[in-house]
Amino acid sequence: MNEFMEVAIDLSDDNFDKNYGGPFGACVVKDGKIIGKGINRVIKNNDPTAHAEIVAIRNACKSIKSHDLSGCELYTSCYPCPMCLSAIIWSNIKKVYYGNTKEDAADIGFRDDAIYDYLEELSDDKQNKRVLNLKEMNREEALEVFQRYEQDKDKITY
DSSP: OOHHHHHHHHHHHHHHHHTSSSSOEEEEEETTEEEEEEEOOHHHHTOTTOOHHHHHHHHHHHHHTOSOOTTEEEEEEEOOOHHHHHHHHHTTOOEEEEEEOHHHHHHTTOOHHHHHHHHHHOOSSOOOTTTOOOOOOOHHHHHHHHHHHHHOTTOOOO
């Protein structure tokens, strides 16, 4: 077994024993070394965003003191949910290795399918209002801040 995937799976197994969240573990690797590990801490932290991949990304960013994980790889015990996929993309990780499939997660009761279905149904003006009702509001006022940001010479784009 790949040594980094073994770490991710061991983390998921350890987390199952602790019952901090679902049986998920992940690690971020740069230049052949683990720079961040994560377990699902949704229940422990009362935080629905504390998935293993996101915890690993947060720890990796702290470790290298950067928001940019370009050149890193992520090893995770399960195919990442849509939230985690977004975090992976935002962090500039380009390679992800996973153990279990999203279907495997659904089989044990995790409801990522609802989000995938929602995203599939979402298009320009079409929304799945049973899941989430998105409505634009006060765009002009919100846009003023964006316009100031656009003009800021000292901004850090990420």
